[in-house]
Amino acid sequence: MSPLTTRQLAFVDAYCADGNAARAARAAGYAEKSAKVMACRLTKDNRIAAQIALRRAENAAKFEITKEEGRSDRxxxxxxxDGA
Known part of the structure; x- marks a missing residue:
């Protein structure tokens, strides 16, 4: 499996920070006209999806956020x- 390119890594960074794939594609330097298409392609790439999942897991561990804490907060x- 080949390593991610600098632009792909920039997409991962932007996507993890923002959560919007099209904006992340633009932030990573992909053309405005093709940002939505590239965002779709990038998020479907198994290598990129794995990197995004890894980053999210690292962030969750870093901030000690668990699903139960999230549910409790919600x-x-x-x-x-509701004023209860």
Whole structure:
């Protein structure tokens, strides 16, 4: 498996920071006209998807975010919003 290019790594960085693939493609230097198409292609690339998953896992561990904490936070927000 070949390593990711500099531009592909930039896409991974931008996508992990923003969560929007088209904006990440533009930020990584892909052409405005083809950003949506490239974003689709990039997110379907198994090497890139694996790198994104790895980064997300690292970030979750770094910030000690678990699914249960996320659910708990969401329930608290909903409760506060509903005035309970």
């Amino acid at each position: 329930r608290n927000i909903e409760r506060d919003r």
